[in-house]
Amino acid sequence: MSDNQPETEEATGVEETGIYDADGVISSDFLAHIGAAIADRATLTLKQDVSSLHQSEIGDLLEALLPEQRRALVELMGDDFDFTALTEVDEAIRLDIVESLPNAQIAQAVQQLDSDDAVYILEDLETEDQDEILAQLPFTERIRLRRSLGYPEETAGRRMQTEFVAVPPFWTVGQTIDYMRDDQNLPENFSQVFVIDPGFRLVGAVDLDRILRSKRNVRIEDVMRETRHAIPATMDQEEAAQIFEQYDLLSAAVVDENERLVGVLTIDDVVDVIQQEAEEDLLRMGGVGDEELSDSVMTAARSRVPWLLVNLITAFLAASVIGLFDATIQQIVALAVLMPIVAGMGGNAGSQTMTVTVRALATRDLDIYNAGRIIRREMGVGLLNGAIFATLIGLVAALWFRDPDIGGIIATAMVINMFVAALGGILIPLLLDKVGADPAVASSVFVTAVTDVVGFFAFLGLATWWFGFL
Amino acid sequence: MSDNQPETEEATGVEETGIYDADGVISSDFLAHIGAAIADRATLTLKQDVSSLHQSEIGDLLEALLPEQRRALVELMGDDFDFTALTEVDEAIRLDIVESLPNAQIAQAVQQLDSDDAVYILEDLETEDQDEILAQLPFTERIRLRRSLGYPEETAGRRMQTEFVAVPPFWTVGQTIDYMRDDQNLPENFSQVFVIDPGFRLVGAVDLDRILRSKRNVRIEDVMRETRHAIPATMDQEEAAQIFEQYDLLSAAVVDENERLVGVLTIDDVVDVIQQEAEEDLLRMGGVGDEELSDSVMTAARSRVPWLLVNLITAFLAASVIGLFDATIQQIVALAVLMPIVAGMGGNAGSQTMTVTVRALATRDLDIYNAGRIIRREMGVGLLNGAIFATLIGLVAALWFRDPDIGGIIATAMVINMFVAALGGILIPLLLDKVGADPAVASSVFVTAVTDVVGFFAFLGLATWWFGFL
Numbered sequence: 005m006s007d008n009q010p011e012t013e014e015a016t017g018v019e020e021t022g023i024y025d026a027d028g029v030i031s032s033d034f035l036a037h038i039g040a041a042i043a044d045r046a047t048l049t050l051k052q053d054v055s056s057l058h059q060s061e062i063g064d065l066l067e068a069l070l071p072e073q074r075r076a077l078v079e080l081m082g083d084d085f086d087f088t089a090l091t092e093v094d095e096a097i098r099l100d101i102v103e104s105l106p107n108a109q110i111a112q113a114v115q116q117l118d119s120d121d122a123v124y125i126l127e128d129l130e131t132e133d134q135d136e137i138l139a140q141l142p143f144t145e146r147i148r149l150r151r152s153l154g155y156p157e158e159t160a161g162r163r164m165q166t167e168f169v170a171v172p173p174f175w176t177v178g179q180t181i182d183y184m185r186d187d188q189n190l191p192e193n194f195s196q197v198f199v200i201d202p203g204f205r206l207v208g209a210v211d212l213d214r215i216l217r218s219k220r221n222v223r224i225e226d227v228m229r230e231t232r233h234a235i236p237a238t239m240d241q242e243e244a245a246q247i248f249e250q251y252d253l254l255s256a257a258v259v260d261e262n263e264r265l266v267g268v269l270t271i272d273d274v275v276d277v278i279q280q281e282a283e284e285d286l287l288r289m290g291g292v293g294d295e296e297l298s299d300s301v302m303t304a305a306r307s308r309v310p311w312l313l314v315n316l317i318t319a320f321l322a323a324s325v326i327g328l329f330d331a332t333i334q335q336i337v338a339l340a341v342l343m344p345i346v347a348g349m350g351g352n353a354g355s356q357t358m359t360v361t362v363r364a365l366a367t368r369d370l371d372i373y374n375a376g377r378i379i380r381r382e383m384g385v386g387l388l389n390g391a392i393f394a395t396l397i398g399l400v401a402a403l404w405f406r407d408p409d410i411g412g413i414i415a416t417a418m419v420i421n422m423f424v425a426a427l428g429g430i431l432i433p434l435l436l437d438k439v440g441a442d443p444a445v446a447s448s449v450f451v452t453a454v455t456d457v458v459g460f461f462a463f464l465g466l467a468t469w470w471f472g473f474l
Numbered sequence: 475m476s477d478n479q480p481e482t483e484e485a486t487g488v489e490e491t492g493i494y495d496a497d498g499v500i501s502s503d504f505l506a507h508i509g510a511a512i513a514d515r516a517t518l519t520l521k522q523d524v525s526s527l528h529q530s531e532i533g534d535l536l537e538a539l540l541p542e543q544r545r546a547l548v549e550l551m552g553d554d555f556d557f558t559a560l561t562e563v564d565e566a567i568r569l570d571i572v573e574s575l576p577n578a579q580i581a582q583a584v585q586q587l588d589s590d591d592a593v594y595i596l597e598d599l600e601t602e603d604q605d606e607i608l609a610q611l612p613f614t615e616r617i618r619l620r621r622s623l624g625y626p627e628e629t630a631g632r633r634m635q636t637e638f639v640a641v642p643p644f645w646t647v648g649q650t651i652d653y654m655r656d657d658q659n660l661p662e663n664f665s666q667v668f669v670i671d672p673g674f675r676l677v678g679a680v681d682l683d684r685i686l687r688s689k690r691n692v693r694i695e696d697v698m699r700e701t702r703h704a705i706p707a708t709m710d711q712e713e714a715a716q717i718f719e720q721y722d723l724l725s726a727a728v729v730d731e732n733e734r735l736v737g738v739l740t741i742d743d744v745v746d747v748i749q750q751e752a753e754e755d756l757l758r759m760g761g762v763g764d765e766e767l768s769d770s771v772m773t774a775a776r777s778r779v780p781w782l783l784v785n786l787i788t789a790f791l792a793a794s795v796i797g798l799f800d801a802t803i804q805q806i807v808a809l810a811v812l813m814p815i816v817a818g819m820g821g822n823a824g825s826q827t828m829t830v831t832v833r834a835l836a837t838r839d840l841d842i843y844n845a846g847r848i849i850r851r852e853m854g855v856g857l858l859n860g861a862i863f864a865t866l867i868g869l870v871a872a873l874w875f876r877d878p879d880i881g882g883i884i885a886t887a888m889v890i891n892m893f894v895a896a897l898g899g900i901l902i903p904l905l906l907d908k909v910g911a912d913p914a915v916a917s918s919v920f921v922t923a924v925t926d927v928v929g930f931f932a933f934l935g936l937a938t939w940w941f942g943f944l
Binding site: 027030190213215246254348363370372389452460 | 528564660665683689716718724741786792803812825855922926
């Protein structure tokens with residue numbers, strides 16, 4: 005650190021970069037400043053103020069700008085625009101920007117990127133544009149990107165970086181360090197050195213800290229670990245993420261079908277995958293498909309129709325159960341007033357159990373070793389909370405309609421429905437998981453169907469029988 | 475790699491360690507084998523077969539065993555038991571095992587651990603036990619652990635590792651490498667070297683790959699980056715995780731209130747935090763508190779009561795709305811049959827919008843720059859899907875009860891409720907977020923309350939007015 009830098013610069017938090025406000029949102033001052041610079045076509049200001057930002061900060065800035073401002077910003081900055089920022093924005097925004105640029109400029113920019121970022125940007129483009137861009141790249145780079153793009157979406161091969169450091173096992177630590185000092189084509193960041201045989205097949209890996217604490221004359225094969233967690237390029241990214249999580253990996257070798265080293269998967273990509281999978285689970289449980297915030301009304305509406313349709317069917321099923329007892333309801337209207345309480349409380353209790361179950365299945369915390377205990381526990385919870393709320397609701401209903409019979413009937417129906425809800429809440433996701441369906445997607449519909457049907461049937465059926473309408 | 479190792483061992487996937495079955499669950503064969511060894515007190519077998527496992531594998535094994543088997547396993551393995559495995563199990567299981575051990579043995583084991591793992595195990599113990607264990611540790615270790623434990627739960631200070639490598643800025647790369655070769659007390663794994671001034675204040679950091687590609691005579695201050703993302707020890711772990719995510723960090727310096735370096739936070743801890751926060755959001759949206767799978771019936775039942783209670787109140791609110799129209803229902807029982815459809819479909823549409831909103835708020839994708847657009851979009855989706863499903867339901871209802879009036883009334887009520895559901899689904903979480911409440915926790919109750927009340931009121935109210943019962 006040179007002497008003329010102020011001491012207070014030493015350990016500044018993220019807020020102090022000044023582009024975010026207290027809520028962590030791009031500050032309106034900064035946005036106005038950049039907006040004005042774009043309007044004035046003040047290229048120099050933009051280059052100065054935007055180039056110094058981190059790629060994710062540029063991404064946030066792009067998302068806050070208007071579409072035409074975004075395109076103008078990228079155009080004005082020219083070669084100074086950091087294309088990695090495009091990996092940090094919504095897919096729709098990325099496509100909009102990339103499609104506004106000439107393919108030659110994209111080809112130029114892509115060469116500066118790590119291969120995983122390049123693939124991220126190229127994969128959404130039309131095959132035609134992809135081909136045109138790839139054709140303008142140097143041979144080795146073209147081959148590498150083609151190989152990554154050749155693997156299916158959401159696989160390790162798609163997410164891997166093809167730049168890595170690999171050395172033969174008979175090299176010494178000193179040789180390896182000298183090699184790294186001399187080679188100008190090292191990846192931008194790396195945390196381990198791979199060890200390969202003459203056929204490029206993976207032998208092992210050495211973490212950098214291991215190299216640094218070893219003497220120069222030690223042979224690489226004596227400090228390397230055998231790679232127990234090599235990731236096949238065709239492995240699903242979610243499965244790869246689970247391996248990272250389980251074994252606390254920072255990076256892992258990706259190998260092709262002949263166990264040749266083809267790339268490296270790094271933890272930052274895996275963090276994105278973990279976030280994405282958690283998001284998917286949450287959205288699915290809420291009855292929403294793979295939606296993005298930038299989707300249009302039509303796209304969003306369409307993605308939600310299937311779930312609403314399934315719910316419509318179960319709603320009519322529940323309605324037809326009510327229809328069985330229309331004569332009873334006509335005699336005692338109080339039943340119509342109270343019946344949504346029985347169904348609703350059951351639905352809530354069921355969705356509590358279901359949420360716990362779906363999450364435990366996703367994290368693999370629920371398995372054959374504890375399923376029996378958890379099922380028994382949920383039955384206990386259902387009976388216990390069923391009894392508590394049955395008493396409460398029974399009392400209120402009896403007082404409201406001045407009829408102890410109504411109180412007793414709703415209390416009994418509540419206990420039944422809360423117990424069935426607990427049972428359904430755990431058995432339905434377990435069953436769906438067993439048959440290979442995603443419990444996050446479908447459980448909710450079935451659980452609600454069960455608690456509605458059982459809730460209405462138990463309550464109205466009991467009332468019909470008790471008051472002698474049968 | 476020595477010559478007598480078989481070639482096929484080079485790149486084995488995780489499945490091939492043989493302790494998991496195809497579903498990723500501990501295989502019953504392996505479990506039976508370990509169970510038998512525990513029963514026979516076959517210490518040697520256990521030491522051989524368990525010590526070779528990764529800490530997370532031992533964790534999975536412990537969770538699959540019965541409580542008395544777990545305690546016996548730890549006891550039989552003695553000093554060979556890897557205590558880091560305890561950081562991989564449920565809190566209840568960890569406590570059960572730790573409390574079964576004498577404090578002297580824990581003190582012994584804790585000394586072998588990285589400080590973050592040690593804190594993880596110690597933090598759940600009673601203060602008395604903590605003190606007794608800490609008293610048996612060497613001075614510096616005691617001081618370090620006490621400092622970590624002194625920071626509030628869920629802060630960076632609690633999760634940090636106090637072992638790190640720090641050098642002065644005027645050292646050369648060569649000096650730094652030599653220091654690492656000689657020092658026996660280096661942390662087990664590290665990916666960067668910190669740079670500090672004589673007052674132990676943080677000046678910057680150098681990634682290991684940077685050190686390795688620099689010449690020996692280069693000074694550290696010339697290759698270091700200034701640390702822009704130093705994490706205050708008191709920062710909430712979730713906020714720290716967001717910084718890691720945004721800036722793709724592998725590790726970050728943790729500093730005290732005087733900007734002195736006190737520890738390092740690493741990405742593997744951050745991945746756990748991200749998982750935990752995603753889990754919390756999911757559970758909260760499902761109406762479940764901070765529950766663990768190992769909780770008892772009583773604990774689980776209690777954690778779910780508040781949500782059920784709030785729902786009970788809104789259910790009675792909805793029931794009282796129905797009560798307003800009991801005379802109408804008595805005349806036309808079809809209304810009682812159909813009314814849950816209006817409320818239910820509205821509830822589903824509302825929870826779709828709410829799920830998208832809550833998630834976008836959590837990932838900070840929804841902010842003042844796009845809120846207006848998203849609100850308009852959701853209103854559009856509500857109207858569009860409202861119109862589609864109103865038509866469908868109206869037709870079915872009209873045919874079912876052979877009454878076109880009923881069809882028209884339910885269709886109108888549906889459009890109203892789906893539109894209100896969309897509006898409530900986005901405005902309620904936005905409002906809760908604005909006032910500082912957690913939208914994941916409370917949104918669902920309010921949204922359901924709104925869609926129930928509006929659904930019943932619109933449907934029954936319209937019918938009452940149309941059929942002239944007013």
